[in-house]
Amino acid sequence: MRIGVALIAGAMAFSMSAHADTKFVKEDGLVSYMITDSMAINKSLTGAAGDAANGRKLAINRKKGNCLACHVMPIAEQQFHGETAPSLYGVATRLSEGELRMQIVNAKVTNEDTMMPSFYRTTGYNRPDKKFIGKTILSAQEVEDVVAYLMTLDKDE
Template sequence: MNRHVAWAALAATFAASAAFAAETAPMDVKFTDAGEVTDSLTGQPGDPAKGAEVAATKSLGNCVACHVVSALDAAFQGNIGPELNGAADRWSEAQLRGIVVDAKHTFEGSVMPSMYKTGPFIRPGDGYTGKAATGDLAPILNAQQVEDVVAFLMTLKEE
């Protein structure tokens, strides 16, 4: 019996390692000419409930700081970016993934922060304070959080 438990644990470890190995690093994300990211960053489906949490949480994605999302119960919702109600009717999953990863590939001049990017960045702090961060920065969201946000956005249909 212990041998079976050991083999099951070993199989689970390999499966977890394979899933982790499948994650696309920020600098390895492939965009189409239209700014789409057709391949999942994790190989795992996103969780819409977790994506909603990321979108509404200030310390995570904080999408509601710039976008109206009626499906979220957030006290303040911004009006800088486009309304996300009906996002799944306006954009495909690949388009939404590309926008969340780095909107500048889709909308030149966008002020939306790149959620899954580590560099290169323009660092105006050097010109003003001389204290801009050096080297690559951590992405705002990890790969699974991006997939979760995309899954949530895919639930936002016109009523």
């Protein structure tokens, strides 16, 4: 599980923090965060709570979270749900808030082969379109909004 951290270390600034069981990640212009030994980011990126209703909109929005591209979700009004990734029904019962935040920010830390985009990362890309260089897919607050929404998904299908 920890291999991913070493792999992306070249692209990001990692430094050992005062606590031996955490990793500190800092990219230019982005909010820094700590990854715990259990691969979670426990603190809100913005210090503020997320807006779950906005998070749900971001999950649907094709230019933002677009979670529906790959995941089946309890969003009945949308006809098409992807199936290249696990269903998100009940995801809040399987992952903690900090683990969900890690998955949204940079899922490659826990699975280097995942096809899931890193929604809060600007470095280490090949041939990014110049419109997106230095930009994240979601803002720090949008990450929090999506996390807040996912935390409401506590029922199985």
